[in-house]
Amino acid sequence: MALAHVLGVPRIGPNRELKFAQESYWRGEIDEAAVRDVASGIRQANWRRQHAAGLDFVTVGDFAFYDQMLNHVALLGCAPERFGFGAAIGLPEYFQLARGNDACHAMEMTKWFDTNYHYLVPEFKPDTQFSLGTGWLFDEVAEAQTAGFEAKPVLIGPLTFLWLGKEKTAGFDRLDLLDRLLPVYAQILARLKAQGVQWVQVDEPILALDLPAAWRSAFERAYHALNGAGVKLLLASYFGPLRENLLVALKLPVAGVHVDCVRGGDELSQVIDWLPATKILSAGVIDGRNIWKTDLAAVFDRFEGLHQRLGDRLWLAPSCSLLHVPVSLANETKLDAEIKSWLAYAEEKIAALATLKAAFNAGRQAVAAGLAGNAQALASRRQSKRVHDAAIAARLAALTSLHDARNSPFTIRQATQRARFRLPAFPTTTIGSFPQTSDIRSARARFRKGELSEADYTAAMQREIGHAVERQEALGLDVLVHGEAERNDMVEYFGEQLAGFAFSQNGWVQSYGSRCVKPPIIYGDVSRPLPMTVGWTRYAQSLTRKPMKGMLTGPMTMLQWSFVRDDQPRATTALQIALAIRDEVVDLEAAGIGIIQIDEPAYREGLPLRKTDWPAYLDWASRAFRISASGVNDATQIHTHMCYSEFNDILSAIAAMDADVITIETSRSDMELLRGFGDFSYPNEIGPGVYDIHSPRIPDTADMTRLLEKASQVIAPDQLWVNPDCGLKTRGWAETETALANMVAAARVLRSRTCLA
Numbered sequence: 001m002a003l004a005h006v007l008g009v010p011r012i013g014p015n016r017e018l019k020f021a022q023e024s025y026w027r028g029e030i031d032e033a034a035v036r037d038v039a040s041g042i043r044q045a046n047w048r049r050q051h052a053a054g055l056d057f058v059t060v061g062d063f064a065f066y067d068q069m070l071n072h073v074a075l076l077g078c079a080p081e082r083f084g085f086g087a088a089i090g091l092p093e094y095f096q097l098a099r100g101n102d103a104c105h106a107m108e109m110t111k112w113f114d115t116n117y118h119y120l121v122p123e124f125k126p127d128t129q130f131s132l133g134t135g136w137l138f139d140e141v142a143e144a145q146t147a148g149f150e151a152k153p154v155l156i157g158p159l160t161f162l163w164l165g166k167e168k169t170a171g172f173d174r175l176d177l178l179d180r181l182l183p184v185y186a187q188i189l190a191r192l193k194a195q196g197v198q199w200v201q202v203d204e205p206i207l208a209l210d211l212p213a214a215w216r217s218a219f220e221r222a223y224h225a226l227n228g229a230g231v232k233l234l235l236a237s238y239f240g241p242l243r244e245n246l247l248v249a250l251k252l253p254v255a256g257v258h259v260d261c262v263r264g265g266d267e268l269s270q271v272i273d274w275l276p277a278t279k280i281l282s283a284g285v286i287d288g289r290n291i292w293k294t295d296l297a298a299v300f301d302r303f304e305g306l307h308q309r310l311g312d313r314l315w316l317a318p319s320c321s322l323l324h325v326p327v328s329l330a331n332e333t334k335l336d337a338e339i340k341s342w343l344a345y346a347e348e349k350i351a352a353l354a355t356l357k358a359a360f361n362a363g364r365q366a367v368a369a370g371l372a373g374n375a376q377a378l379a380s381r382r383q384s385k386r387v388h389d390a391a392i393a394a395r396l397a398a399l400t401s402l403h404d405a406r407n408s409p410f411t412i413r414q415a416t417q418r419a420r421f422r423l424p425a426f427p428t429t430t431i432g433s434f435p436q437t438s439d440i441r442s443a444r445a446r447f448r449k450g451e452l453s454e455a456d457y458t459a460a461m462q463r464e465i466g467h468a469v470e471r472q473e474a475l476g477l478d479v480l481v482h483g484e485a486e487r488n489d490m491v492e493y494f495g496e497q498l499a500g501f502a503f504s505q506n507g508w509v510q511s512y513g514s515r516c517v518k519p520p521i522i523y524g525d526v527s528r529p530l531p532m533t534v535g536w537t538r539y540a541q542s543l544t545r546k547p548m549k550g551m552l553t554g555p556m557t558m559l560q561w562s563f564v565r566d567d568q569p570r571a572t573t574a575l576q577i578a579l580a581i582r583d584e585v586v587d588l589e590a591a592g593i594g595i596i597q598i599d600e601p602a603y604r605e606g607l608p609l610r611k612t613d614w615p616a617y618l619d620w621a622s623r624a625f626r627i628s629a630s631g632v633n634d635a636t637q638i639h640t641h642m643c644y645s646e647f648n649d650i651l652s653a654i655a656a657m658d659a660d661v662i663t664i665e666t667s668r669s670d671m672e673l674l675r676g677f678g679d680f681s682y683p684n685e686i687g688p689g690v691y692d693i694h695s696p697r698i699p700d701t702a703d704m705t706r707l708l709e710k711a712s713q714v715i716a717p718d719q720l721w722v723n724p725d726c727g728l729k730t731r732g733w734a735e736t737e738t739a740l741a742n743m744v745a746a747a748r749v750l751r752s753r754t755c756l757a
C-alpha cells in the first residue's frame, strides 16, 4: 500500500486571514491571543483537509507567523545578539526580528531558492550559540495530536539552515558552527520522539545546489549524529535534481528520502537503483511550483512498477511544499470556467494526491471517475484553440538571426543616436514611475469598478502625465518619462492587454511576512492584439520637445513573475512574449518615440539553481530580450533597467542583450559593483543609480557627485548616464523633486569638471 503526504501547505488561509490578523495585531487593534486563534484555525483546517483526503500524516511545523527560517532561528535559540533577546523569544520579539524596532534594523531578507518567497537570513558569528529556544513546534505537534491526527513534523535540516545564513564577521566559516548546532537538533528530535512522533521530515533543499565538497561531506557526519534520536527521518530535497549529491543523499543514515520527480524526474531510475532496500522513497510527483493539473494517469503508469516493488515503501507527495501555490480554487468564482478546469491550487493538489493513492492501492477502477475527469480536463487544455494559435507558432518558426540583432553594431548606433538626440554629457533621466499618489490610485480603482467613465479616467491620467512632464521640465531632466500613473503593476498592466494571460481573483501566494502576490497565469500562446502604451506615450511626447522615453516590461520579467504554462519549454513562452513586446516597440517607434526602455528587473532571478545550467538559460533569455528590442532602426535608442546588485557573474550575458543603455542599482553599494563593469569593459552606455529610492533619505548634490566621480573612474565618462536606482512610485513628490534637483545639479557639476574628448 502506497502512502501519501505533503511537505507543507500554504499558511496564509483561504482568504489571507493570517495577513489581516497579523497586520491588525501590528497596528495594535487586536491582541496576541486573537492572532494566535486565527493561526490555530488555519492550522486545524489544513490538517483536517489532509486527514479527510486520506493522507497518512498531517504535516506540522510548516506554519509560521512570518517565515519558516525565522521559526528555526527562534527554535534553535539563535536570535541575533544585537537585539538582546536571549534564547527563548515570544511573538512580539519574533516580529521585531522580522520587522526591526527602534533600536535595531530587521534581519535581512532574501529569496528562497528560485522562488518568489523571501526568508529571513540567520546571522552567524564565530561565537553564535544554539540552544533549545522557542517551543512552538512542540506545541503545534501537541495541538495536532490532541485533535486526533498523526503528526509528521517538518524541520529545515541543519545544513540548509547554516547554508542559508550569513557570516556577520569576516574570517570564519559558518559550517564550523555545525558541531554546536547538531546537539540542539538531536534534542529537538528526542523531544518529538517523547511526544510520540514516528516520522520527522527534514528538509535539505540545498542538495539541489552546487555544494562545496566540505558541505557535501558534512551531510554524513550530521545525519550520523541525528540518527541516534530514535525517530525516523525523511530527508527531503526539492527544487531540482540531486546530480552529484545523489549518492550522498541516498546513503545517509535516514529512514527515507523525498525526491522532486517533477524537476528531477530524469534521475528517478538512478534514485531507484541506489535506494537501499530498507528505505522508503517519497516521490514528489505533483508539481508544487505551478498551478496546472497533473496528468494522473501518466503518473500512475510511470510509478506502477515501482509501487509493485516497493509497496508501502513508496510514498506519494507533491514535489515540494505547496507554499508556492495559492490555497483553493473554490474561491475563484470569476475565473473563466474552461481555464479554471485546467488548474489545481493546493487543495486540488491534495485531492489529486488522494486520487493517486487510491489508484495505486485499490486499482484504477476504484477511482475511474476521478481519473476520467482529470483526463478530460487535460484533453480540453491540449486541444483548446485558446491555448494554441497557429499564427504565433508560424511566427516563431520563421524567426531567424536577423530578428535578434539590431541593424548595426552599437558604435554605429551610438553615433546615429548622438546626432539625433544631442544630449549633454552625463544625460539625466529617471527609471519610469513617478509617485503613485492616493488620487492616482483612487482614480484607477474607480475606473475598474465602473464608477469613473473611460473619458474621465483618460482625462485624469492625462492630467497626471501633464504634471509629471511639467515637473521634469522644471527640474531640467534630459530624457523624460510619462510617469506610469495608469499602471497598477508592471507585469499585470501588460498581461491584461496580452492574449494568453489570465488573472485570478484569489490566487494569492505568500511573498514575505504578510505580503502576498497574485501572479498572472500564462495559459496560452501570447500575442499583442492592440498597442498597449502608444496612446499614453504619444500624449506625453506631445507635451514636450525633450525626448520622451517609452516604458515597457521585458519578456523575462513577464515570465518570471507569472505562473508559466508547463506544456512547452519556458524558452518558447519567452519568445512569444518577446514578439508581443517587439510589436509594441515597433509601434512606439512609428509613433515618433525615439527612446524606449524595456525593464528586466527579474532577469537574474530566472537563473537556474545550478551553474552548469546558466549558459543555456542566459542564451535564450538574452535572445528573448534582443528579439523584443531589435525591430527598430539604429536611431532608436533602447534602454533596459535592472534593479539588484549582483551583476558581476552574468556581465557577458547582460552585454549580450545589447541594449544601448542600461540603468542599474548601485547607490547602496557605493558604486563598488561598477568595478565589474569596468573590468569587463562593458561596451554600451550605463546609468548607475545614484539615488537609493528605497530609502527615505534625500541624497544631496555632493553625495551624488561623489558617486558619479567614483563611477567615472571605472567607466568612460562619455558612457555614463545619471539616474536613480529604480522607479519613484513609492516616494512622495516633495522628496522626489528635491532629490532629482540635486541629481541634475550633480550631473552639471560633472559636466563642468570633466573634459570629454
Ligand code: GLN
Binding pocket: 431, 432, 433, 484, 490, 551, 599, 601, 641, 642, 643, 726, 727, 728, 729
Ligand atoms: N519602470 C518601472 C518603474 O519605474 C521599473 C520598476 C522596477 O524596476 N521594478 O517603476
Ligand code: ZN
Binding pocket: 431, 601, 641, 642, 643, 725, 726, 727
Ligand atoms: Zn528597478
